[in-house]
Amino acid sequence: MSDAMDDAQEMVTYEELANLECEFDDLDVEIIRKQYFLSKPLYAKRKAAVAKIDGFWPLVLEESPQEIDRYIQPSDSEIFASSLKSIEVDRFELTSESDDTVGDPRSVSIKFEFSENEWFSDRVLEKRFWWRRASDGWTGLVSEPVNVSWRKGKDPTKGLMDGAVKLWQARKQNGDMQKRDLPEFDHMAKITQTWNGDNTSFFTWFAFVSSRRWVSQEESSAAVQAEKERRKRASQGLEDGPTQLPEDDQLEKQVEAHEDGDTLATILAEDLWPGAIKYFTQAQEAAVLSDEEFEEDDEDEDEDEDESGNEGELVDLRKLAQGVDSDGIVDASNGGQPPRKKRKA
Amino acid sequence: MSDAMDDAQEMVTYEELANLECEFDDLDVEIIRKQYFLSKPLYAKRKAAVAKIDGFWPLVLEESPQEIDRYIQPSDSEIFASSLKSIEVDRFELTSESDDTVGDPRSVSIKFEFSENEWFSDRVLEKRFWWRRASDGWTGLVSEPVNVSWRKGKDPTKGLMDGAVKLWQARKQNGDMQKRDLPEFDHMAKITQTWNGDNTSFFTWFAFVSSRRWVSQEESSAAVQAEKERRKRASQGLEDGPTQLPEDDQLEKQVEAHEDGDTLATILAEDLWPGAIKYFTQAQEAAVLSDEEFEEDDEDEDEDEDESGNEGELVDLRKLAQGVDSDGIVDASNGGQPPRKKRKA
Numbered sequence: 001m002s003d004a005m006d007d008a009q010e011m012v013t014y015e016e017l018a019n020l021e022c023e024f025d026d027l028d029v030e031i032i033r034k035q036y037f038l039s040k041p042l043y044a045k046r047k048a049a050v051a052k053i054d055g056f057w058p059l060v061l062e063e064s065p066q067e068i069d070r071y072i073q074p075s076d077s078e079i080f081a082s083s084l085k086s087i088e089v090d091r092f093e094l095t096s097e098s099d100d101t102v103g104d105p106r107s108v109s110i111k112f113e114f115s116e117n118e119w120f121s122d123r124v125l126e127k128r129f130w131w132r133r134a135s136d137g138w139t140g141l142v143s144e145p146v147n148v149s150w151r152k153g154k155d156p157t158k159g160l161m162d163g164a165v166k167l168w169q170a171r172k173q174n175g176d177m178q179k180r181d182l183p184e185f186d187h188m189a190k191i192t193q194t195w196n197g198d199n200t201s202f203f204t205w206f207a208f209v210s211s212r213r214w215v216s217q218e219e220s221s222a223a224v225q226a227e228k229e230r231r232k233r234a235s236q237g238l239e240d241g242p243t244q245l246p247e248d249d250q251l252e253k254q255v256e257a258h259e260d261g262d263t264l265a266t267i268l269a270e271d272l273w274p275g276a277i278k279y280f281t282q283a284q285e286a287a288v289l290s291d292e293e294f295e296e297d298d299e300d301e302d303e304d305e306d307e308s309g310n311e312g313e314l315v316d317l318r319k320l321a322q323g324v325d326s327d328g329i330v331d332a333s334n335g336g337q338p339p340r341k342k343r344k345a
Numbered sequence: 346m347s348d349a350m351d352d353a354q355e356m357v358t359y360e361e362l363a364n365l366e367c368e369f370d371d372l373d374v375e376i377i378r379k380q381y382f383l384s385k386p387l388y389a390k391r392k393a394a395v396a397k398i399d400g401f402w403p404l405v406l407e408e409s410p411q412e413i414d415r416y417i418q419p420s421d422s423e424i425f426a427s428s429l430k431s432i433e434v435d436r437f438e439l440t441s442e443s444d445d446t447v448g449d450p451r452s453v454s455i456k457f458e459f460s461e462n463e464w465f466s467d468r469v470l471e472k473r474f475w476w477r478r479a480s481d482g483w484t485g486l487v488s489e490p491v492n493v494s495w496r497k498g499k500d501p502t503k504g505l506m507d508g509a510v511k512l513w514q515a516r517k518q519n520g521d522m523q524k525r526d527l528p529e530f531d532h533m534a535k536i537t538q539t540w541n542g543d544n545t546s547f548f549t550w551f552a553f554v555s556s557r558r559w560v561s562q563e564e565s566s567a568a569v570q571a572e573k574e575r576r577k578r579a580s581q582g583l584e585d586g587p588t589q590l591p592e593d594d595q596l597e598k599q600v601e602a603h604e605d606g607d608t609l610a611t612i613l614a615e616d617l618w619p620g621a622i623k624y625f626t627q628a629q630e631a632a633v634l635s636d637e638e639f640e641e642d643d644e645d646e647d648e649d650e651d652e653s654g655n656e657g658e659l660v661d662l663r664k665l666a667q668g669v670d671s672d673g674i675v676d677a678s679n680g681g682q683p684p685r686k687k688r689k690a
Contacts, residue, residue: 034379039369049361
C-alpha cells in the first residue's frame with residue numbers, strides 16, 4: 001500500500017480538504033452564535049405565549065422524534081404529564097453579543113422546571129453541556145451529573161443516578177477525574193452491570209458525563225491553543241492535516257449512566273426546542289383525530305367531552321384541538337396518527 | 346365539536362402560535378442569507394481544491410444519501426463517472442449582501458458541468474428553483490424544465506424530458522401555464538402513464554416543474570404582499586392565523602416529469618453540497634477497505650494495483666486512498682462499507 005505515498009500531489013490535496021473541513025466547522029459555529037442572538041427575542045415571545053397553555057411541554061415531549069421518545073418510559077410520561085412546567089434551552093457561554101471570542105456556541109444548557117410532585121423534591125433540573133477539546137484531539141460535549149432528590153421508593157433508576165453523583169464527587173475530592181481505584185467506581189460499575197444497558201428512565205440522562213471521558217476546562221483550553229497553532233502552521237503549508245481518531249475508553253463506559261447523553265442533548269436543543277410549536281400542533285391534530293374516533297365508537301353515550309380526559313393535560317388539548325379543527329388551520333401533512341404514548345399504552 | 350369554540354383564551358393563544366411560527370420561518374430565511382454570504386469565500390476555496398481531484402463529484406454522488414442515491418440509475422452512474430466535472434450550488438437571487446430585501450435565499454440553482462460525452466451534447470445543465478407563494482397560500486420551489494440534447498438513441502427517458510419541455514413551451518405560447526386543452530398535455534400524460542411512476546433516470550429531475558403547479562413571479566409577488574398585510578393586521582390582533590391547506594392538483598401531477606424534484610433539489614443543496622468533502626472521504630475509506638478485500642482475495646496474482654480499476658475514477662481514488670490509509674487520517678466512523686453502486690452492480 002505504501003508505494004503510492006510518493007504521489008505528493010494528491011497527498012497535499014487531501015490535507016487541504018481536511019483543513020478546509022475545519023474551516024467549515026468554524027463557520028458553522030459562527031453561524032450558531034449569530035442565530036442565537038437573532039432568535040433570542042423570538043424565543044422569549046414564544047415562552048410568554050406557551051406559558052398560557054396547560055401541558056404544552058408534556059405534549060411536545062409526547063410527539064418528540066424517535067431519538068428522544070425512545071428514552072421516555074411510561075413512568076417518565078406520567079411525571080412529565082403531571083408536573084413538567086417548562087423546558088428552556090440556553091447557550092450559556094454566550095455572554096457577549098458584540099465580542100464573538102467569548103464562549104463556545106456549542107455549549108448548551110437544558111433546564112426542566114417542575115411543579116410540586118410525588119416523585120422528587122426538586123423544582124428545577126438543569127443539565128449543562130460544555131463543548132470541549134481533549135488533549136488527543138477528541139471534541140464533544142461533556143457534562144456533570146445532576147443530582148435528583150427522589151422521594152423514598154420513587155427512584156426508577158434504583159440508585160444509578162446517585163451512584164454517578166457519588167463517583168463524580170469522590171473523583172473530585174481525589175483531584176483525579178479518571179481515578180478508578182475507588183469504591184464508588186466499583187459500586188457504579190456494579191449498578192450499570194445490573195441494568196445491562198437497559199435504560200430505566202429518561203432521568204438517567206441527567207447523570208450523563210461523557211461519551212468518552214470527562215475533559216476539564218484546563219485540558220480543553222490547552223488543546224484549543226495547540227490546535228490553533230497547528231492550523232496556523234498548516235495554513236503556511238508547514239504541517240499535515242488534523243490528526244484525530246482517539247480510541248474509545250471501554251472502562252470509562254462501564255460507569256457512564258447514559259449511553260448516548262450527548263446526542264440526546266443535541267437533539268433536544270436543535271430539534272425539540274426550535275420545533276416545539278410544530279410538535280405541539282401535531283399533538284393537537286392527533287387529538288382531534290382520536291377524538292373523532294372516540295365519538296364514532298361511543299356515539300350513543302351522551303357524556304360530556306372531558307369524559308375520556310383522564311390524563312391531565314389531554315383535557316386542555318382537546319378543547320384547543322376542537323377550536324383548531326373547526327377553523328381548518330391545522331396542517332394535515334402529518335395526518336391520522338394518534339399520540340404515540342397512547343398507542344403504546 | 347363546535348361547542349368549544351367559545352373558549353376564546355385558547356383560540357387566541359393558538360393563532361398567536363401560528364403567527365409565531367411565521368416569525369421563526371422569517372428568521373430562518375434571514376439566517377440562510379447570512380450563511381450564504383459568510384460561506385461564499387470558503388466554497389470558492391473548496392472549488393479550487395477539489396478541481397485538482399479527478400472524479401471528485403462522481404464519487405460524492407456515489408456516496409450520496411439514500412434520498413439522492415435512489416434516483417441514480419446504473420446508466421446515470423456511468424454518465425457521471427465518465428464525464429461529470431463539477432456541481433455548483435448558488436442562491437442566485439441574492440445579488441446584494443448589504444440589502445437584505447433583495448431576493449429570496451430559498452431560491453436555488455444547481456449547475457452540473459460535463460465534459461464531451463457520448464450521451465448528450467450539452468456541457469452545462471443548470472436547474473433553477475424559485476421560492477414562490479401561490480395565491481391560495483401554498484409555498485414552495487418551482488422550476489422550468491431544462492432541455493437535454495440527447496444524442497440519437499441515448500435518451501434513457503425515452504422522450505419524457507422532451508415532452509415536458511414541449512408542454513412548457515406550448516403553455517407559454519398560449520399565455521396560460523395551467524392550460525390542459527393542448528396536444529402537448531395529452532402527449533405528456535401518455536408518456537408518464539407509460540412509465541407508470543417508475544423513475545427512469547436521474548436526469549428526469551431536470552424536467553421538473555412543481556410538486557403542485559407552476560407559480561409565476563407575478564402571482565407570487567401579489568401573494569407575498571397579501572400575506573404581509575395579513576400578518577400586519579394579525580400583529581394588531583385584527584385577524585386569525587394564516588390559512589393554508591390548498592388541495593393537491595391531481596391532473597397537473599399527470600404531466601409532472603419527476604415526483605419529488607423539489608425535495609431532491611433541497612437535499613442536493615443543503616446536504617450533498619455542504620457535505621461534499623465528507624462524502625468524498627467516505628468514498629475513499631470504502632475504497633481502501635474494498636481494496637484490502639480485493640488484495641486478500643487475489644493474493645497470488647502479482648499484477649499492479651490498478652488492475653481492478655476499470656471504472657474510470659476509481660483508479661485515482663485508489664491512489665488517494667492509499668496515501669490516506671497509511672497516514673491514518675481517515676475518520677473510521679463509517680467503516681466497512683463498500684461503495685453503494687458496487688454493491689448494487
